[in-house]
Amino acid sequence: MIAAESISKTFDQKVLDSVSLQIDEGTSVALIGPSGCGKSTLLRIIMGLISADSGSVEVGGDRLTEENKLQIRRKMGYVIQQGGLFPHLTGRENLTVVTRYLGWNREREEERIHELCELTSIDPSILSRKPENLSGGQAQRVSLMRALMLDPPVLLMDEPLGSIDPLVRFELQNDLQHIFKELGKTVLLVTHDLGEAGFLGDSIALMTSGRIVQQGPIEDILKHPANDFVERFVNAQRSPLERL
Numbered sequence: 001m002i003a004a005e006s007i008s009k010t011f012d013q014k015v016l017d018s019v020s021l022q023i024d025e026g027t028s029v030a031l032i033g034p035s036g037c038g039k040s041t042l043l044r045i046i047m048g049l050i051s052a053d054s055g056s057v058e059v060g061g062d063r064l065t066e067e068n069k070l071q072i073r074r075k076m077g078y079v080i081q082q083g084g085l086f087p088h089l090t091g092r093e094n095l096t097v098v099t100r101y102l103g104w105n106r107e108r109e110e111e112r113i114h115e116l117c118e119l120t121s122i123d124p125s126i127l128s129r130k131p132e133n134l135s136g137g138q139a140q141r142v143s144l145m146r147a148l149m150l151d152p153p154v155l156l157m158d159e160p161l162g163s164i165d166p167l168v169r170f171e172l173q174n175d176l177q178h179i180f181k182e183l184g185k186t187v188l189l190v191t192h193d194l195g196e197a198g199f200l201g202d203s204i205a206l207m208t209s210g211r212i213v214q215q216g217p218i219e220d221i222l223k224h225p226a227n228d229f230v231e232r233f234v235n236a237q238r239s240p241l242e243r244l
């Protein structure tokens with residue numbers, strides 16, 4: 001469904017160095033790695049928000065180009081840390097920015113919003129609020145609803161739960177796992193948390209310095225780290241039980 005092939009990108013320095021990543025239809029990949037290793041850049045290139053210096057991206061068999069990137073972007077829902085909602089619009093207005101542009105009538109919009117409120121466990125009454133009056137968890141749920149409005153086959157999520165408190169995060173992780181599977185979405189999710197990556201990703205792609213150093217199910221990464229870096233990364237996870 002998604003095939004990124006030999007993607008390289010240099011800003012001031014080389015940020016991505018011939019990265020290839022495949023995500024099969026209906027599966028999820030969690031992209032994880034140290035700060036600055038190029039995760040968000042890879043996601044933005046797949047989304048068509050920035051262009052690669054070399055390499056190619058295919059989404060659903062279509063190669064992403066300057067000409068078709070807006071059309072291809074409609075196949076992808078995008079969620080970022082802290083939601084990325086427009087601050088001057090209410091939740092409902094945030095949800096309908098694109099559908100309004102596409103000429104949906106109000107009845108169709110309301111029907112979709114109703115479905116998505118059920119799916120994301122959102123009380124519809126909070127949609128009249130602006131983002132500043134939503135909790136972090138509520139804003140992320142609205143942001144997820146916005147990403148799902150057009151029912152895209154692909155979801156790209158850049159640290160969607162990064163700033164959420166642990167209890168709400170736990171709840172949202174459960175909901176996301178359920179939503180990915182129930183809707184059969186193809187998902188690329190960036191996270192800093194190995195536990196979250198293992199929970200939400202069918203496969204984990206571990207990056208460092210602009211390269212993917214190991215990709216596979218969490219079990220493989222834990223049991224058969226490909227090199228010293230992977231081993232150190234895996235062992236750098238703290239458990240609250242350590243003090244006992």
Ligand SMILES: Nc1ncnc2c1ncn2[C@@H]1O[C@H](COP(=O)(O)OP(=O)(O)OP(=O)(O)O)[C@@H](O)[C@H]1O
Pocket residue numbers: 011012015033034035036037038039040041042
């Ligand atoms: N538009 C840009 N112009 C210049 N440098 C950039 C730009 N975008 C990203 N970078 C640099 O590219 C490198 C990779 O950034 P990126 O955001 O992809 O990393 P990341 O792995 O997502 O990091 P984090 O986990 O901290 O979000 C960083 O050194 C960053 O400063």
